Amino acid sequence: MFNGIIFNTGSIKKIYKRKKGLNIFIKSDLKINNKDIGISVACDGVCLTLISIKKKIMEFYLSNETVKRSKFKYLKVNDLINLELPLKYGQNISGHICQGHVDTTGKILNIKKVDKSYIFDFEINFKERKNIIEKASICINGISLTVAKITKKGFNIWVIPHTLKLTNLSKIKKGSFVNIEIDILSKYVKNFLNAKK
Numbered sequence: 001m002f003n004g005i006i007f008n009t010g011s012i013k014k015i016y017k018r019k020k021g022l023n024i025f026i027k028s029d030l031k032i033n034n035k036d037i038g039i040s041v042a043c044d045g046v047c048l049t050l051i052s053i054k055k056k057i058m059e060f061y062l063s064n065e066t067v068k069r070s071k072f073k074y075l076k077v078n079d080l081i082n083l084e085l086p087l088k089y090g091q092n093i094s095g096h097i098c099q100g101h102v103d104t105t106g107k108i109l110n111i112k113k114v115d116k117s118y119i120f121d122f123e124i125n126f127k128e129r130k131n132i133i134e135k136a137s138i139c140i141n142g143i144s145l146t147v148a149k150i151t152k153k154g155f156n157i158w159v160i161p162h163t164l165k166l167t168n169l170s171k172i173k174k175g176s177f178v179n180i181e182i183d184i185l186s187k188y189v190k191n192f193l194n195a196k197k
Contacts, residue, residue: 002084021066021067022075044072044081046179048100080168108173109121120156145163
């Protein structure tokens, strides 16, 4: 479990394509070592298991299901990845509960600067768009954010300078794809209400 508050990023150093998945290698200053092999790490919001680490380069395996659901199908060497270690008992939750189970990808339609902040406009598929609630939490590339407004094609969010500085949102452009995890609480409530009908 994660909370979507990002303090670390890493860069893709190598991508090894397999018949039924990928192995990716990320270089980072994340404070982990060989004793941590087997832990979960949120990589752009996707919960992945650390399988090796050497000279600050972490290795992860992604199944075809993970690749299909995430933006990792577009992954390139040198891409910047948001990283978060799992929550520990007693740790403050400054964002919201993020599982690392990405629902879909979104495409950036527009980025607009307003004062010191930025409005990001996203397009997502209709099936997932129905699950998004205005002012609810949403996890984008592993970052806990708030849905500012529902639009015809998706939704938009506001990003403050602090968040922009610490995450890879500062590097993405119009047309880029992001990983999206919809707030699990809103999905549970919707499923419960649908079951009651």
